[in-house]
Amino acid sequence: MAAARRQGGGGHWGAAGMPAEKALNFGPSARxxxxxxxxxxxxxxxVLVLGVISVTLNVIGPKILGTATDLIFAGVIGKQLPPGVSAEQAAAAARAAGNDTTANVILGQNVVPGVGIDFAALSRVLLGVIVIYLGAAVFGYLQGYLLNGIVQRTVYTLRRDVEDKLNRLPLRYFDGQQRGEVLSRVTxxxxxVSQSLQQTMSQLLTSLLTVVGVLLMMFLVSPLLSVIALVTIPLSLxxxxxxxxxxxxxxxxxWRHTGALNGQIEEAFTGHELVRVFGRREQVEAAFTAKNEELFEAGFRAQFISGIIMPSMMFIGNLNYVAVAVIGGLRVASGSMSLGDVQAFxxxxxxxxxxxxxxxSMANLLQSGVASAERVFELLDAPEQTPDPDxxxxxxxxxxxVAFEHVxxxxxxxxxxxxxxxxxxxxxxxxxxxxxxxxxKTTLVNLILxxxxxxxxxxxxxxVDIAAMxxxxLRSGIGMVLQDAWLFGGTIRDNIAYGNPSASEEQLLAAxxxxxxxxxxxxxxDGYDTVIDEEGSNVSAGEKQLITIARAFLSDPSLLILDEATSSVDTRTEVLVQRAMAALRSDRTSFVIAHRLSTIRDANLILVMDSGRIVEQGTHDELLAARGAYYALYNAQFAAAAATPE
Known part of the structure; x- marks a missing residue:
């Protein structure tokens, strides 16, 4: 397999694992x-309906609170005026005294001379405001509850689609990708994407609805002040x-550097024993530091630049606040607006x-989420393996x-x-x-699969043509044991039963x-209930290989593929396994990839391959007698063993 992957051009440390550098196409990806x-x-x-109701109630609140302010202000001013006169008479008296502003306020605020604050009316207004804001909160809660379910189900579907996609991708795709890079996209x-949708959708939806609702109320209260407030919008945009x-x-x-760093970490920790054995820890740490520095710089620049948006908007908003306060105060003084309307505005x-x-402030989260979404979409858009026939x-x-025909x-x-x-x-x-x-050699069996x-x-x-199946x-009738034993976290029984989950206990024990x-x-x-950790470190390499062989035999295949399946077992165990495989080979076709030629003496047919071609074939004795490529390999192997110093 290693040779095949080298020819395929995909190494774990190669540049093929890095996604192509290109600017994010924000619009299409967001859509x-x-x-x-x-x-x-x-x-x-x-969610939209609930949002409209919640926002509508929220934007009505300030206008009603303005009415409460007018009641208080009118009561305070009216209490200071002599009773028994009309508002017009009180205003005329104020003008006569040279207090034009006071006269304008008396006429503009519906002041009743000699009458204080109407607490009954004020109570009704405040109670109405409480009911309105309570209703807005309830509808807002319902909106958030529904939206949370929508986002989580959407992400669930996306994660499911990615999992299905991974199962449809050809082996070529994984040959050209770092495992950590693929894992980074999937996790x-x-x-x-989930966090960005969760945090931005509710906020953006509420914000947009609020902008529309508030804008309508602003024009209802004061078109002039509304125009002044809207001047800042183009600047903000x-x-x-x-x-x-x-x-x-x-x-x-x-996110590109995040994927590359994940790939680097995954490889370094998977092969941490080799890293230590060869004394490459400093180089690995240096590579990690360099990549981590790249991620830090990219992350810092992204967050810093996008973080400037919020303070910039706050500054523009404060300028707008100052303009509204000054002009609104002048209009109250002129009597053209009530104090409550200015407060509401x-x-x-x-x-x-x-x-x-x-x-x-959500823009940076949205951009980050869309950037991640594009990386996920790139995975979803990757070319798939040829679909099965209809x-x-x-x-x-x-x-x-098995027959190869001009392959x-x-x-x-x-x-x-x-x-x-x-x-x-x-x-x-x-x-x-x-x-x-x-x-x-491995390519040959990969083609069968x-x-x-x-x-x-x-x-x-x-x-039957395997391309028509x-x-x-096809694979349900094939059992395969690789040179690298793969076990998952679980018991020994679970790992053996992986080959045939419906097998009985007797069948499992027999295998x-x-x-x-x-x-x-x-x-x-704990016997068969012994739990194997994810790395399989609590069983030896030979024992792991035996478990994988038992798993393949339990599947009862008609075709066995053994890729250096006995390379990790000791010599005595290898002899036992060879005997077991000989007994189980009855009515099964077996392909055995071997480097130790002593293990294949009893094979019915030995294929000698070189550069993708079968240069010799025959039995062990026939090939030795022919004194060709197999003879050279056999003698070179045993000569090298004999020449090895003790």
Whole structure:
């Protein structure tokens, strides 16, 4: 596999793991992200309705509170005037005394001379305000509850689609990607999309509705002051757009560096033993420090630049507040506006700039979320493996006959690997594949499993073209054991049963005994219930390999693929496993990739590969007698072993 991946051009430390650098196409990505909400359209409509009701109640509040202010102010002024006169007479007396401003206030505030504050009317107004704000809070709570469910279901669907996509991606995609980079898109980026939607959707929706509602109320109260307040909007938009444009590229860089750093960390900790053995800790730490510094700089620039938006908007909002306060005070003094209307308008001007400021503060979160969404969409848009046929072919018998018919395959268009390969393996035969590194041994079995698609020719299994079968049907009859044993966190029983979850306890134990797993499991305190950690560090390398072999045998396949399956077991255990495999090979076709030629003496057919071609084939004795490539490999291996100093 290592050779295959090298030819495929994908190394873990290679530049192929880095996503392409390009500016985020914000508009299309944002619209596509919004399109993910389409299945929740009824919920979104309900959220909009609840938001409109909540905002409407909130924007009515200041106007009614202005009425309360007018009642208080009129009562205070009226108490100071002599009773029994009309407001016009009191105003005329004030003008006669040279107090034109007082006269204007008396006429403009509906003052009743000699009458103080009407507490009954004031109580009714304040009670109404309480009811209004309470209703706004209730509807706002319902809106938030519904919106939370919509966002979480949307992200759930996105995460499910990504998982499904990963299962449809060809092996070529993963050959050219760092595992940490893929994991970053599946975990970090989706989590960031979730947080961004959760924090911005409610805030932006409420802010936009508030802006519309407040704007209507502002024009209702005072068109002149409304025009003055609106002068600051173009300035706010220009400032926000200029800052957001500069910060967007930094957010793209931030998440790109995050993915690269995750890949670096994942590789360093996966191979931490080798890092220590070869004394590369300082180099790994230096590489981490350099990449971490790049992430720090990109993150700092992104957050700093986007963070300028909110204080800039607050400054513009304060300028607007000063203008409204001054001009509103002059209009009260002239009697053209009541004090309550000025108070309400100041509240509205604050409510008008506040949602704009909040929307601006959400801009960095929104940009970050869309940047992550684009990275997820890039994964979702990656070319998929060839789909299964609509009407798949089905094997009528499962004997394990495999035939290669003029097969050609290459990882890169200009680098031929396998050309015009024809081969027939009869049921029950054991075929050993040998050859130097990069000869195409693992590629050959990967083609049988359809991990890669052929360039030309075809492969048949029991007379059926594997390209006409579904991958699930094809692989259900194949058992595979790799050189690198893979175990998941769980018990030994769970790991063996992974090959056939419906197998009975007797079948599981039979497979374990046949592969000599039972020998060491019986010595463990918890037996088959021994929990294996995610790294498998509580069992030896040979024991892990035996468990994977037991897993493959439990699946009862018609075709076995063993890729250096005994490389991690000791010599004595290897002999036992070889005997077990010989007993279980009955009516099964077996492909064995081996470097130790002593382990394949009994193979029915040995294929010697070089540069993707079969240069020799025959039994062990026949190939030795031919004194060709196999003879050279065999003698070179044992000569090297004999020449090794003690």
């Amino acid at each position: 596509r992200l919004a399109g993910r909400l389409a299945p929740e359209r009824l919920g979104v409509i309900a 970090n980026d989706i989590d960031n 220009l400032v926000t757009r200029a800052i957001a444009k500069r910060s967007q590229k930094q957010f793209v860089a931030q 100041i509240q509205y001007s604050r409510q008008f700039t506040q949602p704009l400021t909040q929307a601006a 009407v798949p072919a089905v094997r009528t018998e499962r004997r394990g006959r 050609a395959f290459r990882y890169l268009p200009d680098a031929p690997l396998i050309e015009d390969l024809s081969l027939t393996v009869e049921p029950g035969q054991t075929v050993a594949i040998v050859g130097p590194t990069g000869a195409g 359809r991990f890669y698609e052929l360039d030309s020719g075809r492969i048949t299994l029991d007379g 579904t991958r699930a049907d 374990a005994r046949a592969t000599y797993v039972d020998r060491f499991v019986r010595s463990l305190p």
